[in-house]
Amino acid sequence: MSSESYVIGIDGGGTKSRLYVADLSGAKLGEATGGPTNLHAIGEAAVTESLRSLIGSATEEAGRRIEDCAALCLASAGADRPDDRAALEQIVAACGIRGVITVTNDAEPVLAAxxxxxxxxxxxxxxxxxxxxxxxxxxxxxxxxxxxxxxxxxxxxxxxxxxxxxxxxxxxxxxxxxxxxxxxxxxxxxxxxxxxxxxxxxxxxxxxxxxxxxxxxxxxxxxxxxxxxxxxxxxxxxxxxxxxxxxxxxxxxxxxxxxxxxxxxxxxxxxxxxxxxxxxxxxxxxxxxxxDTDAAYGAALLALLSLQDNP
Missing domain, CATH: 3.30.420.40 (ATPase, nucleotide binding domain)
Known part of the structure; x- marks a missing residue:
């Protein structure tokens, strides 16, 4: 991984979502707040549009390219169900993320945080x-x-x-x-x-x-x-x-x-x-x-941990 590599954590809700961008040491590079990213709240097309906007604005603020994202963790209610996980993984990949993609429920990043x-x-x-x-x-x-x-x-x-x-x-x-x-x-x-x-x-x-x-x-x-x-x-x-x-x-x-x-x-x-x-x-x-940190940070921490699982 290059010195420009980074991770993204997303706390995806049914009404709004928060995104946290961190370098490989966990230090914050940027953050963003956007629309809902829960499949059951708005459907696949709207989730895709919302994630593209959220990831794009946060990476621009951080001064990073999307292709340098080493790992992304998206957490959302019910997202650990197999069908939902597969659909969200495809959506995230379609946004240009080439690193390790983790999709999980909304409680796991809270635990990590x-x-x-x-x-x-x-x-x-x-x-x-x-x-x-x-x-x-x-x-x-x-x-x-x-x-x-x-x-x-x-x-x-x-x-x-x-x-x-x-x-x-x-x-x-x-x-x-x-x-x-x-x-x-x-x-x-x-x-x-x-x-x-x-x-x-x-x-x-x-x-x-x-x-x-x-x-x-x-x-x-x-x-x-x-x-x-x-x-x-x-x-x-x-x-x-x-x-x-x-x-x-x-x-x-x-x-x-x-x-x-x-x-x-x-x-x-x-x-x-x-x-x-x-x-x-x-x-x-x-x-x-x-x-003392939020679930978006917890999701970024999970993204960092996924790099240890996939060296």
Whole structure:
């Protein structure tokens, strides 16, 4: 490889994507943000156009030629399914990448960003939630990630939905009064509580409900008992997910890094602290960490590691 060789990491989402360009020591050369690159969100043609634009703008900023890219890692939800992986590999190659191409799920770069490698467990809680783990041998396991209708426990969506439920139960007199009722009405601009029904069932989508987790957290900071209970339950659910993956991979009796990622962990210290306490109670050798780099960097790190696998 020449002195101009470099790697690319892409955190490919359903609404936007981030790209990180690094030299072979991992130092940043450039970055870019662009449109979605998830096949199931926009289809192959649109993904191809989005990736061409993203890779082109980032390599231009970095002052590098596309043909000098030694490795690229694209991470996207569900991309580790064989059909999706094959389609994305072809799209990346069509963009002019001649180096090692790695296509993987969206959890593996999170794990790499927080642990510096491929082994460990990642627990992600943002709009949705899931836990993912990998051993150095390649053995993988996951828990959660079943979507907001039947899963996503401990996620922003679950917290927001439980906040609404607690507010209407208090309004009915089925539970003790809670700050969630006036705080949600104020946040949503509702003149009366009954107006929450058309909001939930006609106006709000998954992201809008997940955004209400911030209202629950604020009510907790103001001393609201119902909000504290909701956040505690969220931490317990996330700890259950982590435990399921730890057990599936037989990590329990050895030192282990558990990477905690997503807006819930990042913005709600009570959940992170409670999760950490529960984790270490069951697995004393496990260490929870918040990554100080993003998934695009983690994908670039995976691209660098792929060069070791393909010398």
């Amino acid at each position: 927080g642990s510096g490698g491929r082994e460990g467990v990642a627990v992600i809680s943002g709009t949705g939630s899931l836990a993912y783990g990998r051993r150095a041998s390649g053995l993988m396991a996951r828990a959660g990630g079943w979507g907001h209708l039947i899963g996503d426990e401990g996620s922003g969506y679950a917290i927001g939905a439980k906040g609404i439920a607690a507010a209407v139960r208090a309004y009915d007199g089925r539970e003790a009064p809670t700050l969630l009722m006036p705080r949600l009405m104020e946040h949503l601009g509702l003149s009366r509580m009954e107006r929450i029904v058309p909001y939930v069932y006609q106006s709000a989508g998954k992201k809008e409900i997940a955004a209400l987790a911030a209202v629950v957290h604020q009510a907790y900071l103001e001393g609201d008992e119902a909000s504290a209970r909701i956040l505690k339950e969220a931490a317990e659910e996330l700890a259950l997910m982590a435990g399921a993956v730890i057990e599936a991979l037989s990590f329990g009796e050895e030192p282990l890094t558990v990477v905690c990622s997503g807006s819930v962990f990042a913005n709600m210290n009570y959940i992170y602290a409670t999760f950490t306490e529960l984790l270490q109670r069951s697995y004393p050798l496990a260490k929870a960490v918040l990554p």
